[in-house]
Amino acid sequence: MSAITAIGGLNVKKSIGSRTIVFPTPTWVVGTYDHEGKPNAMTAAWGGICCSKPPCVYVSLRKATYTHGNIMRKRAFTINVPSEKHVMEADYFGIYSGKDVDKFSVSGLTPVQSSLVDAPYVGEFPLILECKVLHVIEIGLHTQFIGEIIDVKADISVLDANELPDIIKVKPILFDTGNRRYFGIGSYLGKAFSAGKEVQSNQYQLKLLSRKTIQEVHLQGI
Ligand SMILES: Cc1cc2nc3c(=O)[nH]c(=O)nc-3n(C[C@H](O)[C@H](O)[C@H](O)COP(=O)(O)O)c2cc1C
Numbered sequence: 079m080s081a082i083t084a085i086g087g088l089n090v091k092k093s094i095g096s097r098t099i100v101f102p103t104p105t106w107v108v109g110t111y112d113h114e115g116k117p118n119a120m121t122a123a124w125g126g127i128c129c130s131k132p133p134c135v136y137v138s139l140r141k142a143t144y145t146h147g148n149i150m151r152k153r154a155f156t157i158n159v160p161s162e163k164h165v166m167e168a169d170y171f172g173i174y175s176g177k178d179v180d181k182f183s184v185s186g187l188t189p190v191q192s193s194l195v196d197a198p199y200v201g202e203f204p205l206i207l208e209c210k211v212l213h214v215i216e217i218g219l220h221t222q223f224i225g226e227i228i229d230v231k232a233d234i235s236v237l238d239a240n241e242l243p244d245i246i247k248v249k250p251i252l253f254d255t256g257n258r259r260y261f262g263i264g265s266y267l268g269k270a271f272s273a274g275k276e277v278q279s280n281q282y283q284l285k286l287l288s289r290k291t292i293q294e295v296h297l298q299g300i
Pocket residue numbers: 105118119120121122123124125138139140142143144145146168169171172173174175176177253
């Protein structure tokens with residue numbers, strides 16, 4: 079017997095509890111220096127853009143990470159966006175701690191000293207944000223570090239005609255929070271702040287009207 083998945087045209091939802099599951103989240107690598115100036119890289123998926131003016135980004139880190147102490151001391155970090163081809167190294171940076179190993183040496187990736195902030199970035203990764211700490215917010219298990227983006231650096235090879243990083247060329251990695259897997263990006267769907275205007279069109283509204291009529295007929299059992 080098949081389970082009921084839709085009632086009156088609406089999907090049936092099931093509660094799966096209060097959990098940290100949402101799509102998409104990034105797979106980023108946070109670059110920092112420790113107290114001896116040793117560069118470190120750690121993977122973070124709890125992060126995003128959080129202000130446009132000043133341009134800011136956040137990452138939420140547990141106190142137990144080496145990176146946490148590094149950021150508290152240096153008040154600076156970099157966000158490094160790996161390409162699909164570096165998924166192995168990105169995962170490695172998220173398994174081992176800079177307390178125990180020199181992750182740059184082991185992975186063979188290159189720490190490049192930022193000239194703007196007291197933190198290194200990953201030379202091989204195509205997109206870098208250089209950040210100075212603006213706010214530190216204690217949430218619970220995680221501390222949220224809000225960094226002001228001092229500069230964005232992108233490989234020339236990933237820039238488009240408008241001098242903007244092209245997501246198709248960067249090939250960022252998405253993190254599947256529930257099943258802990260990595261994915262690439264999907265296909266192009268439409269232009270932002272533009273595709274939505276279609277909703278007001280006659281064609282869209284007509285389609286909506288006919289759908290509503292079918293639903294009403296269905297519900298009335300005629
Ligand atoms: C895909 C992925 C995402 C992760 N996201 C976070 C995160 O957002 N915050 C966090 O505290 N740890 C996160 N971790 C775990 C840290 O990367 C891990 O504890 C790492 O060893 C810390 O490195 P460090 O001690 O050198 O700073 C993540 C790990 C993986 C593999």
